[in-house]
Structure formats: structure tokens, C-alpha cells
Amino acid sequence: MFFKAANPTMRSAAWRISLWASLAFAIGTMLVFAMLHRFVANDIQRRSDAWLSGEVEVLGDVAARTPKDSLYRRVVGEVAELASREVPNRQRSGAEENDAVFFLQAGESGPAKLWVGSGDGAANLAAIRSTRVVRDVPFDVQVQGASIPFRVASVSIEDGSNIYLGLSERDELHVLRNLRVRFLTLWGAMVLLGFVIVFYATRKMLGRVSEITEAASRIGQSDLSSRVPDTSGRDEIGHLARTLNNMLDRIEVTVHQLHTITDSLTHDLKSPLTAVRGKLETALANGNAEDHAESIGSAIDELDRLTEFLNTSLDVAEAKADALRLSRSEVDLDELLRSMIDLYEPSMSDKGIGVKIQSAGSIKVLADPGLLHRVVANLLDNELKHLPASCMVCVSLRADDRMATLTVQDDGPGFEAGIDRHLFERRVKGRASRGHGLGLAFVEAVVRVHGGSVTASNRHEGGAQLTVMLPLYEAHRQEEASSLALVHG
Structure with a gap:
């Protein structure tokens, strides 16, 4: 039941406009955020690189000036430890004090000469030696066993060894993660709020357009006094x-x-x-x-x-001119056809014309009974006047696809060549006809006013066929109910 009630709303123009507007807003803001996210990430990395480059120069200078005695490891290690504590907004993992920063001094080969950080540094040294190092440019290192890479800066000292200072990118990723979460939360709320606002405004505006459409749809029918509700707005x-x-x-x-x-x-x-x-x-x-x-x-x-x-x-x-004065009511086509055929059958029998009816039963339409009687009378008159003796007229009635279909066909000579495309125009008739050429024009005009259609053609096996289609009574009522629901919904 919920989906049935929601379907008309989701098929409405207000829903589509709101959806497309929200989609455009969502994509636009997402692109802006992507650019902002990249700018923030680059700025954080630039600041980290600046800190790393500055600190590694200081550590390299301290290492170069400190005598290579028994106190060397202690002095340089304490300076490295102090440098690691200067990382702003450092997020601690709770496991190790120095898990975000490491200091490493090593040669081109062999074990590390000095290590300050979490663990023994062997994995860090192996990762650095397996990475292509560009002098004076910080680089990324993925240490085995660590889920987050390190940003490393290096400097060479006089004894031929290299000093490496690494900073975990955990803090940078944490900041960017928080930025994404907060943005997506705010972004989702803004898109949803924008959709609701656009849908409400569009639905309200299109509701007035629906009222205009409903009033315009009654033009040419029985109500010419209907007017669009006027507003004081100047839009x-x-x-x-x-x-x-x-x-x-x-x-x-x-x-x-x-x-x-x-x-x-x-x-x-x-x-x-x-x-x-x-x-x-x-x-x-x-x-x-x-x-x-x-x-x-x-x-x-x-x-x-x-x-x-x-x-x-x-x-x-x-x-x-769509100016017929209609008095619509419920009409049973099956009952109407049978009464009309009973009326015409004696005249047709006198002329040697047979007639039979094939009906699917009671089929009801909303129409003017008097005009509909004249439509059927014109169709049967057309057969009575133009068919030669020994012909058969078959009248069939069925309902499908919200329409009632009335078909009148015969096995006579059919329509003359040259006029079959102009049968529903006024004053168009065959050479042997004594009429005024208004019968089928009247049929087409009345059927069109009732929202239907009529076609005429020659059958392949010989004879003529006329098909009249009219909206069913229930389909007409459902259409009116849908229009009212759209206007007042």
C-alpha cells in the first residue's frame, strides 16, 4: 500500500525536478570538497615536510658537532628524543611513546649506528634502503608490519653515514578522516534539506500549474464557466x-x-x-x-x-469547434448496439443485407446518449445506403487497454480509391452516393469530442471497416480522480 501511494509522487514533475536539482548540488559540492580535500592534504604534507627538513638539518648538525666518543649515542639520542616531542598535535597510540617519530643513523650498508624510536629499527632501515631516495626531498616509506606509511627526510654527515628522520602520516590521515566524516555528514544533511525545500517549492508551484491545466482541460466540454483560481502574486x-x-x-x-x-x-x-x-x-x-x-x-x-x-x-x-453541448451520462454500448441493430435489421433484410453482432458483454462509457445514438445510426445508415444486396455487416464490440472498441465491417466493395484518406472531411463522398458527405465527418467530430478516435480502411479480403474507440467509464473516472488528486495533493 505504501508503494502504491508513493508512486504518483515519484512520477510527478516536482519529484524529478527536486531529484535532478539535488543531484546537481550534490555533485557540485562533492567536486568542491574534493578540491578542498586535496588542498588541505597538500598543505598538511607541506608543513610536515618543512618540519622534517628543518629538524633533520638540526639533527645532522648536532651529530656532526658531537665528538664520536662514548657520550655520542646518548647526546644525539636525547636531541632526537626532544625533536620527536615537538611534533604538533601528535596522536598517541597508547602502546609506545615514540611510535609516531623515529630517528635513524646508518651507513650505506650494515646495521643502524643509532636508533631512536619504537622497536629495533631493523624494519625501518630495510624499508628505507629499498626505497629510491631523492636527496633533500622527503619521501614516503612503507615499513613492514605498519599499516600507516612514514614520511622521511634525510641528510648526509661527514663520516659518510646518513641521518633519517621519519614522521608517521597517522596524524595527517586522522585529520583528513575527520574532515571527510564531518563533511559527509554535513553534505548529506544539506542535500536532504535542499531536496525537501526544492520539492516543497516546486510542488507548490506546479500545484498551481495543475489547477490551470485542470481548468484548461474542461474547455470544449460541458463546463465553460470554470476559471483558474487567481492569486494576488505578481510572479x-x-x-x-x-x-x-x-x-x-x-x-x-x-x-x-x-x-x-x-x-x-x-x-x-x-x-x-x-x-x-x-x-x-x-x-x-x-x-x-x-x-x-x-x-x-x-x-x-x-x-x-x-x-x-x-x-x-x-x-x-x-x-x-469543440462547442458541442454535451450531456454526459453512463451509456451501455452493448445495450445501445442491440437496440439500434433491432431497429435497422428489418430495413437491411428488405434490401438483402445480413447483419450480426459480436459483443463481449456490457461495456460502459461516459458519453452523451443522444449523440452516441446518432453516431451508431450514421454508421448503420452508411452500410444500408452503400452496400449492395447479399452482403453481410458484422458489428463487434470489445474492451481492452482502458478503451471500448466498436468495429463495423462488411464484405462489400469498400471505399472508392482516392477518397479513403479524406473520409472524415466534410462534403467528401463517393461518386454514387446521394448523401451530403457529412455522416462520417459527424461521427469523427463527436467521437473526438468524447476523447476517442475513429479510423476507416478497406479490408484485405474485401469490404470496408470502421473502428470507433471511446474511453471506458471507469478509465474516465480514474483519470478525473487522478487529476483531482494531482491538483489537491
């Missing part, structure tokens, strides 16, 4: 909200004017057409025009076709 988001609200005001006025114009046009044209039709029916009923009965009947049919053309043209225009 870019506040300016965007006010600009979008002004745009929504203009859209609402424009759509209202479109509805007014279409309603007026419908009324102004349908009224005289209805009056003419009424007069023709009256003349036909009175029997005063027996010689013109066929002409009057034909005129009535043409008026009916003109009225249908007018209504469909206005509906297509409104749908193309």
Missing part, C-alpha cells in the same frame, strides 16, 4: 493565471455567440422550410393537385433532406 504563475482567465472569458463569449448564431440560423431557416412543407402537405391532402402529387411528394422529400443537411451541418460545425 509568472499569477500572470499566467490571469491571462488564461481572460482567454477563457473570450472563449466563453465566443462559444455563446456561436450557439446564439446557430440557434438563430436553425430557427430562421427551419421555420420557413417547415411552413413550405406544411403547405405542400396540405395541398397534397386536399386532392386539388392530383397531376402534381408526385412533384409535391418529391418536394417534401427534398425539404426533409435539406432540413437534415442543415441540422447535421450545424452539429458538425459545433463539434469541429
Whole structure:
């Protein structure tokens, strides 16, 4: 349950922005620390080398001036012991007093002439002789049995022997280790705090953007009065909200004017057409025009076709402009299809056209029932008008991948070449068609307004196929719930 609740947050733009910003900050500060760490390490080593070089010169001068008698070892040893005690901030191990510094006098071969330090110095001398020594330049020596290397400075004296002064790098490593631990602790806290601050600020800002998106998504649907919550802020988001609200005001006025114009046009044209039709029916009923009965009947049919053309043209225009007035409700496509096929089956049987349905059962969508009835009616009308006798129409319905799929296919001649790419454009029809070329344009416009899609093609085995896809009712509800959670989360 925790992971399911966390997934939407981790998929949000605020999470990604915070993650990338924190990553950039973490890498940048780590690079700065790496440079600082190197500078501190070099500075500590420079100070250690300076101390070693100075002390080894002093010890070499003392050794050169001290007579080579029985007191030589004692005098030089005490001076070396005093020098070892001058190491600043020396960390003692608790085992030996002089485990951090050693003094060694030895020739090119043979045992050590003088040793001051922990142990007998044999391992130290062996490590020094196995290391390439550069004169007057301190060097690193790894003594066998010691986990930490020594920094050693050397000087030659008149008797041909060399004096070596070694300083353990334990203190330097201890300082650098403390520096790394403290930095990493502070670095982790700063990265975490930065991530929280960026995530909170970004989520708050994108929450206002989500409100704008939610309001914009309702444009063209049933709600044109929705507005973005305006704020008193003068930042870019506040300016965007006010600009979008002004745009929504203009859209609402424009759509209202479109509805007014279409309603007026419908009324102004349908009224005289209805009056003419009424007069023709009256003349036909009175029997005063027996010689013109066929002409009057034909005129009535043409008026009916003109009225249908007018209504469909206005509906297509409104749908193309995303201005259809929708009254959405839950619609069972299986029930709708079966009722429509029952209605059309007698007419199709009279023409010699067979029809069958293959349905996966109850499949529900959120749509305008009246418009959806007209969509199915147009699809079946298209088959009834253009299919020759002895053809079969198969209507199938299934649901998959959050979409309901309605397929109408036949084994007729199919769509004419040259118009298959323009089937959903207005006034596009076949050469033998007596329609106005608005049926499929109306279907495409209505399906698109409902968030679906429609495709048409010729089948390889012959015949035409039309496929309508609409979002399922549950998928639509889940999308609305996700949008609300994103806005108010």
C-alpha cells in the first residue's frame, strides 16, 4: 500500500525536478570538497615536510658537532628524543611513546649506528634502503608490519653515514578522516534539506500549474464557466493565471455567440422550410393537385433532406469547434448496439443485407446518449445506403487497454480509391452516393469530442471497416480522480 501511494509522487514533475536539482548540488559540492580535500592534504604534507627538513638539518648538525666518543649515542639520542616531542598535535597510540617519530643513523650498508624510536629499527632501515631516495626531498616509506606509511627526510654527515628522520602520516590521515566524516555528514544533511525545500517549492508551484491545466482541460466540454483560481502574486504563475482567465472569458463569449448564431440560423431557416412543407402537405391532402402529387411528394422529400443537411451541418460545425453541448451520462454500448441493430435489421433484410453482432458483454462509457445514438445510426445508415444486396455487416464490440472498441465491417466493395484518406472531411463522398458527405465527418467530430478516435480502411479480403474507440467509464473516472488528486495533493 505504501508503494502504491508513493508512486504518483515519484512520477510527478516536482519529484524529478527536486531529484535532478539535488543531484546537481550534490555533485557540485562533492567536486568542491574534493578540491578542498586535496588542498588541505597538500598543505598538511607541506608543513610536515618543512618540519622534517628543518629538524633533520638540526639533527645532522648536532651529530656532526658531537665528538664520536662514548657520550655520542646518548647526546644525539636525547636531541632526537626532544625533536620527536615537538611534533604538533601528535596522536598517541597508547602502546609506545615514540611510535609516531623515529630517528635513524646508518651507513650505506650494515646495521643502524643509532636508533631512536619504537622497536629495533631493523624494519625501518630495510624499508628505507629499498626505497629510491631523492636527496633533500622527503619521501614516503612503507615499513613492514605498519599499516600507516612514514614520511622521511634525510641528510648526509661527514663520516659518510646518513641521518633519517621519519614522521608517521597517522596524524595527517586522522585529520583528513575527520574532515571527510564531518563533511559527509554535513553534505548529506544539506542535500536532504535542499531536496525537501526544492520539492516543497516546486510542488507548490506546479500545484498551481495543475489547477490551470485542470481548468484548461474542461474547455470544449460541458463546463465553460470554470476559471483558474487567481492569486494576488505578481510572479509568472499569477500572470499566467490571469491571462488564461481572460482567454477563457473570450472563449466563453465566443462559444455563446456561436450557439446564439446557430440557434438563430436553425430557427430562421427551419421555420420557413417547415411552413413550405406544411403547405405542400396540405395541398397534397386536399386532392386539388392530383397531376402534381408526385412533384409535391418529391418536394417534401427534398425539404426533409435539406432540413437534415442543415441540422447535421450545424452539429458538425459545433463539434469541429469543440462547442458541442454535451450531456454526459453512463451509456451501455452493448445495450445501445442491440437496440439500434433491432431497429435497422428489418430495413437491411428488405434490401438483402445480413447483419450480426459480436459483443463481449456490457461495456460502459461516459458519453452523451443522444449523440452516441446518432453516431451508431450514421454508421448503420452508411452500410444500408452503400452496400449492395447479399452482403453481410458484422458489428463487434470489445474492451481492452482502458478503451471500448466498436468495429463495423462488411464484405462489400469498400471505399472508392482516392477518397479513403479524406473520409472524415466534410462534403467528401463517393461518386454514387446521394448523401451530403457529412455522416462520417459527424461521427469523427463527436467521437473526438468524447476523447476517442475513429479510423476507416478497406479490408484485405474485401469490404470496408470502421473502428470507433471511446474511453471506458471507469478509465474516465480514474483519470478525473487522478487529476483531482494531482491538483489537491
